[in-house]
Amino acid sequence: MGVVVAAGAISPVFAQASKDDAVAMVKKAVAAIKFDGAEKTYPLISDKAGPFVKDDLYVVVYQLDGKVLAHGANAKFIGKDMIDAQDVDGKLYVKERVELAAKQPSFWQDYKFVNPVSKKVEPKEMYCERLDNTAVCAGVYKL
Numbered sequence: 001m002g003v004v005v006a007a008g009a010i011s012p013v014f015a016q017a018s019k020d021d022a023v024a025m026v027k028k029a030v031a032a033i034k035f036d037g038a039e040k041t042y043p044l045i046s047d048k049a050g051p052f053v054k055d056d057l058y059v060v061v062y063q064l065d066g067k068v069l070a071h072g073a074n075a076k077f078i079g080k081d082m083i084d085a086q087d088v089d090g091k092l093y094v095k096e097r098v099e100l101a102a103k104q105p106s107f108w109q110d111y112k113f114v115n116p117v118s119k120k121v122e123p124k125e126m127y128c129e130r131l132d133n134t135a136v137c138a139g140v141y142k143l
Helices: 002-010 019-036 038-045 093-103
Strands: 057-063 068-071 106-114 121-131 134-141
Touching (some): 019 038, 019 121, 019 134, 038 057, 038 068, 057 093, 093 106, 093 121, 093 134
Antiparallel strands (some): 057 134, 121 134
């Protein structure tokens, strides 16, 4: 009995999201925005306890000019123009993201970002789908 408790105590608190999880989360968010509208869905996307946040997986919605419309990990970004945001390597990841979204309906993008669970800057892959004049995105941290 003690061994079972000890083994349970050292197991990870969360399961790391997969690329399939990120795609599914984006598709769920896009469907909700189409069905319920942005006014109802964006607050749900930005709610850390809501249906669009699970451990280190969360949805972000950008206007194609770089303005954040919803953010599942950090509400301070909502309403801000992030077009000039850079990762630790100097990559203009939001600028690149919205440029990619303007050119293609969906894509994966690599950059580095703070993992909300580990609080460390880690390599990340972001999946995005264009919806009207927005990019709806969710990403996974690489091990």
